[in-house]
Amino acid sequence: MMAVLAAILDSFGGRAGHNTAVVLAGTMLLGVAAGVVGVFAMLRRRSLMADALSHATLPGICLAFLLATAVGSDGRSLAVLLPGAAATGVAGLLIVNWLTRATRISEDAAIGAVLSVFFGVGVVLLSVIQALPTGNQGGLKGLLFGQTATMHAADAMLLGVVAIASIIAVTLAFKQLGLVAFNDEFASAIGVPVRAIDLLLMSLVVMVTVSGLVAVGLVLVVAMLIIPAAAARLWTDRLRTMAVLAAVFGGTASCLGVLASSRLDRTPTGPSIVLAAGCIFLLGMIGAPRRGVVAGLGRQALVAARVHADHALRSLLASPQDPRPIGVVLPPGLIGRLARARLRRLGLVRVNGSMIVLTPEGEAEARLAERRRRLWERYLVTHAEVAPSHVDISADAIEHVVDPEIVARLEAELAADDARRVRGGADA
Amino acid sequence: MNASRIRPDAHPASMLAGRPEHSADSPLSVHAMTVAYQRKPVLWDVDYDAPRDALVAIVGPNGAGKSTFIRACLGLVPRVSGVVEFWGRPLREVRRRIGYVPQREAVDWDFPVSALDVVCMGRYARIGWMRPVSRADRDAGAACLDRVGLRGFEHRQISQLSGGQQQRVFLARALAQESDLYFMDEPFAGVDAATERAIVDVLRELRASGRTVICVHHDLQTVPRYFDAVMLMNMRVVASGPVGTVFTPENLQRTYGGRLTLLAEASEAVARAERG
Numbered sequence: 001m002m003a004v005l006a007a008i009l010d011s012f013g014g015r016a017g018h019n020t021a022v023v024l025a026g027t028m029l030l031g032v033a034a035g036v037v038g039v040f041a042m043l044r045r046r047s048l049m050a051d052a053l054s055h056a057t058l059p060g061i062c063l064a065f066l067l068a069t070a071v072g073s074d075g076r077s078l079a080v081l082l083p084g085a086a087a088t089g090v091a092g093l094l095i096v097n098w099l100t101r102a103t104r105i106s107e108d109a110a111i112g113a114v115l116s117v118f119f120g121v122g123v124v125l126l127s128v129i130q131a132l133p134t135g136n137q138g139g140l141k142g143l144l145f146g147q148t149a150t151m152h153a154a155d156a157m158l159l160g161v162v163a164i165a166s167i168i169a170v171t172l173a174f175k176q177l178g179l180v181a182f183n184d185e186f187a188s189a190i191g192v193p194v195r196a197i198d199l200l201l202m203s204l205v206v207m208v209t210v211s212g213l214v215a216v217g218l219v220l221v222v223a224m225l226i227i228p229a230a231a232a233r234l235w236t237d238r239l240r241t242m243a244v245l246a247a248v249f250g251g252t253a254s255c256l257g258v259l260a261s262s263r264l265d266r267t268p269t270g271p272s273i274v275l276a277a278g279c280i281f282l283l284g285m286i287g288a289p290r291r292g293v294v295a296g297l298g299r300q301a302l303v304a305a306r307v308h309a310d311h312a313l314r315s316l317l318a319s320p321q322d323p324r325p326i327g328v329v330l331p332p333g334l335i336g337r338l339a340r341a342r343l344r345r346l347g348l349v350r351v352n353g354s355m356i357v358l359t360p361e362g363e364a365e366a367r368l369a370e371r372r373r374r375l376w377e378r379y380l381v382t383h384a385e386v387a388p389s390h391v392d393i394s395a396d397a398i399e400h401v402v403d404p405e406i407v408a409r410l411e412a413e414l415a416a417d418d419a420r421r422v423r424g425g426a427d428a
Numbered sequence: 429m430n431a432s433r434i435r436p437d438a439h440p441a442s443m444l445a446g447r448p449e450h451s452a453d454s455p456l457s458v459h460a461m462t463v464a465y466q467r468k469p470v471l472w473d474v475d476y477d478a479p480r481d482a483l484v485a486i487v488g489p490n491g492a493g494k495s496t497f498i499r500a501c502l503g504l505v506p507r508v509s510g511v512v513e514f515w516g517r518p519l520r521e522v523r524r525r526i527g528y529v530p531q532r533e534a535v536d537w538d539f540p541v542s543a544l545d546v547v548c549m550g551r552y553a554r555i556g557w558m559r560p561v562s563r564a565d566r567d568a569g570a571a572c573l574d575r576v577g578l579r580g581f582e583h584r585q586i587s588q589l590s591g592g593q594q595q596r597v598f599l600a601r602a603l604a605q606e607s608d609l610y611f612m613d614e615p616f617a618g619v620d621a622a623t624e625r626a627i628v629d630v631l632r633e634l635r636a637s638g639r640t641v642i643c644v645h646h647d648l649q650t651v652p653r654y655f656d657a658v659m660l661m662n663m664r665v666v667a668s669g670p671v672g673t674v675f676t677p678e679n680l681q682r683t684y685g686g687r688l689t690l691l692a693e694a695s696e697a698v699a700r701a702e703r704g
Contacts, residue, residue, distance in 0.1 A: 043539065172558045179549050183535045189502045189528040190553040190605070191520075237585035239540050406621070 020262065023148050026156030026163070027215045027254045031224060031273070033163035034212060035250025036170050037204045038225035039232065039243050043181040044201060048111050049093060051222040054209050055115045056092025057085035058122025058218055061143055062129060069132075078155050078214060081143065085218075086210045092118050093202065146217035146270030148258055155214060162211040166204050170243070173200060178239050215254065217270035224250060227277040234284035234291045253277035305338035312339060313348065313366035314373075316356070320363045323355035330356075371414075378410045453515060454478055455609040455640045456501065461510030463493070463500045470496045472663050474510070478609075479657050481638050483631050485645040485671075488661035489684050494644040495531070497661065498611045502528060514609060524553055527607035529598045529615055537587050543597045544569050544582040550604030572600040575633075577626045592623030599630060610634065612643040616650070628654055651675055 041047050064084025068075040075081075092114050099110035126140065142150055170177065179187045180197045188194045205225065212221040232245035257273025264272075286293050312329040330336040340356075343349045348362030358366060456478035463471040471493045478484055486494045499505045501512050503519050514522045527550070547569035548561045555565060570582055576596040586594060595615060602610055615627050631654065634641055642659075645651060651658055651671060658675050659668040660683040667679045 175552055175555070175561070176557070178541070179552060182539045182541065182546075183530065183549070185499075185504055185530050185534055186528060186549065186601075188504055189523075189526075189530075190550075191523045192552065233540065237540050237587075238542065239545070242540050 019153050022153040023151045023156045024255065024258050026151075026159035027148055027258050027269070027273075028251045029160045029163035030208065030212055030215060031228075031250035031252075031254030032247045033166040033250075034208045034224040035228035035232070035246035035248070036243050037166055037201075037208050038227075038229035038250070039239075039246045040170070040177045040181055040201055041205050041225055042229040042233075043178075043239075044198070046201065046205065047222070047226045048108065049096065049202070050205050050209055050225050052092050052096055052111045052115045052118075053089045053206060054213070054218045054221045055122075056118035057089040057210060057213060058119055058144075059125055060084035060086070060088030060091075061140060061213075061218075062122055062125035063088070065129060065140060066125070076140070078158065081140075082210050082213070085143075085213060086206060088118065089210060090206060093206075142217070142268075143213050144217050144219055145268035146213075146215050146220070146273070148215055148269040149262065151214060159211050159214065162207050166208055167247075169200065169204060173197065174240075174243075177201060215258075215269055216273055217268060220270040220274045223274045223277060224253075227274070227281050228253065231277070231281040231284045234281075234288035237290075249277065249280050253280055301335060301338060304335045305342055308335055308339040309342045309348075310369055310373075312343065312356075313358070313362060313369055316349070316358045317363065317366040317370065320358050320366075323352060323357040326351065326354055326356045374414055375407065375410050378414060379406070382410070382413075453480065455480060455515060456642065457511075457513045457516070458501065459511045461497075461500060461512060462508045463496055463505060464508050469508075470663070471500065474665055476659060476665055476668060478640055478642060480640060481635055482640055482656040483635050483654065484640070484642045484657045484659060485651050485655040486642065486659045486661055487645055487648065487651060487683070488666075492662040492683075494661055495613050498528075498613055498642070498644060502526070502611060524605075525608045527602040527605040527610040529602045529610065529612040531613045532591065532595050532598065532617070537589075537594055539586065542583050542585055543573060543578060543589065543593075543600075546586060546597050547572050547600045547604050550601040553605070569600070569604050572603040573597070575603060576600045576630060577622070590620065592619040595619050596623055596626055599627060603630070608639055610639065610641045612641060614644050614646060616643075616645065616647060648680070 038047075041050055061081050061084050064080050064087075065075040067084075068077075068080045073080070096107070096110045096114050099105050099114070100107045105113075129140065141147075176187070176192050176197050177200075179192060180194050180201075184194050187197075208225065209221050212224055216224055228246040228249035229242070231249050232242045235245055236242050253276040254273055256276035257269055260272040260276070261267045261269045284292065289295055308330060315329050316324065326336075326340065330339055340349075340351065343362070344351060346361075346365075347359060348365050350357050350359055454477045456476070458474055458476040461471060461474045462469060474497065486497065488494050496505060500507050501519075503512075512519065514526060519526075544566060548565055550572070551561070551565045551568065555561060570579075573579060573582060576599050578593060578596055578600065581589065581593065581597075586597065589597065595617075599612075599615060602612070616624055619627070631641055631643075635656075643655070645655070652675060655671055657669060658671050660666040660674065660679050662683050662685075666683045667674045
């Protein structure tokens with residue numbers, strides 16, 4: 001596999017070699033893991049917690065560096081920096097938790113406060129380190145925005161191990177993670193240890209985030225959790241499919257990002273991975289079949305066309321035999337044309353030049369539609385307290401939604417109304 | 429897990445044994461249960477024994493603690509004091525025999541699962557950890573959907589169901605639990621006529637097969653038609669027992685008393701204002 005990756009990299013014209021291939025593989029695996037863990041973080045509404053966590057790692061990184069240099073070892077090795085990152089990251093999470101429980105501060109405010117204070121402390125420490133005579137802090141800057149170029153094969157292996165462990169953990173606890181995210185009370189009622197599952201999820205987020213610092217950097221690492229999951233949600237309504245898609249998106253974005261940043265000298269990896277993920281999200285946002293923007297516009301146009309077609313039927317019903325100008329019964333533009341196409345497809349109208357007239361079927365359908373509309377109106381008036389949740393915009397099939405007894409009563413009332421109107425007309 | 433925290437001295441034998449008013453074969457026995465949010469008590473010293481093979485309605489004004497009662501019985505909110513036993517045993521020993529239908533509003537219906545996925549969640553306790561949902565479990569889930577009249581909706585995403593259908597999915601999930609005692613939190617709230625009929629049919633089937641169902645219910649008119657027993661509640665148990673003897677105007681007045689008085693005061697004030 002490494003050979004294949006190296007070959008791909010070679011064809012990309014980079015200074016490829018075994019080391020780069022290992023780095024690429026590790027980063028891709030981490031992208032996959034972040035995508036999968038991100039699905040549950042998003043569904044459990046913990047995405048912003050991950051942001052607080054990642055920013056809160058900076059002081060830990062700096063402190064670990066200072067401590068290691070003080071005792072004379074290499075402050076830039078990941079084995080030193082990542083435990084430090086995890087320590088203050090988790091401390092940040094605990095403080096967010098404590099703030100929301102012990103005070104009246106809401107969670108988003110607590111996250112904002114902790115995130116900025118910890119990051120601020122980290123930046124101050126960073127400038128302290130820079131002022132040190134021995135301060136070779138090049139490795140630290142890389143952790144801000146991600147720098148895979150300086151990564152060793154051993155570091156990449158570490159990423160890969162963390163990633164694979166996270167993926168296995170999610171696979172094993174898949175049912176419970178999904179249930180707790182969907183309905184934690186029910187989970188608790190059937191004996192699922194909700195707190196333990198939440199703890200597992202946050203531990204996975206910590207593991208992915210902290211090891212992701214190297215590749216993406218702490219400022220943007222939260223994007224690796226959120227964007228693939230959000231993009232996957234656009235394409236599917238099934239949890240399993242969503243997890244698989246998020247994994248694919250996360251892996252692809254990492255791969256593209258690493259390749260792009262190795263092509264463009266001095267571009268940090270983080271932003272290019274996030275950009276790649278952003279492009280994947282954009283594709284889904286535009287083109288996804290049900291949740292995409294295009295599909296949404298199309299659906300809206302069809303609903304509007306249907307409503308206008310119904311209107312046209314009713315206005316033609318006023319004098320069913322007489323052709324009338326199309327412009328009078330249907331609006332101009334795309335919606336009008338769609339409505340006209342619908343009416344003709346269903347054989348409800350005949351169009352002759354610029355004139356439109358009901359067919360016999362159209363007249364029957366128009367009368368039915370009129371009756372349904374009046375039933376719904378009557379229902380809204382008589383059953384105001386439950387009606388809004390049942391009313392169907394297209395006025396279709398009241399019989400399918402409302403109790404048959406009620407429909408029968410409404411119909412009787414309508415008939416009585418009609419009779420009264422006819423009598424009234426005769427009196428006048 | 430909550431149960432062990434609340435009752436560190438839990439004893440395998442019934443803690444309520446020997447009390448004449450509690451019997452070990454009652455599906456639910458609650459004794460001296462008090463629940464508080466912050467320092468404000470929501471339930472105060474509640475005593476209750478549920479009858480067997482019966483449909484029980486919990487009725488009371490808003491804020492009377494009806495949902496809290498169910499949630500406290502299930503260990504979902506901590507109790508300040510009191511003992512809850514099922515068939516004379518603590519919750520953790522009999523959890524499998526208890527089904528739960530939460531309020532429909534409790535979840536995000538845009539969650540990426542199908543109706544059948546939700547129903548299969550009712551079998552998770554049976555399936556256990558780390559095992560996938562088996563073919564047999566999915567078949568059992570589909571059968572439960574069929575029982576609530578949702579055959580053919582198995583693969584529908586849950587946001588594409590009407591409110592009543594969503595409620596029936598929750599009911600089907602509880603059926604998939606195959607329990608002996610069911611708690612349902614307002615299963616009839618805001619549902620259409622077809623759903624109401626489907627729920628009533630299922631409740632009667634459950635009773636016929638020897639199950640007990642305890643429902644928070646808000647529609648006083650349907651209580652005598654749908655339920656055998658009633659528990660009138662307003663922070664405390666005002667009265668409980670068979671509908672025929674307990675569901676009386678006097679008891680309702682005592683349950684809703686505060687509100688009725690308020691209404692009377694308001695209408696008097698309006699009348700005075702109109703006179704003035």
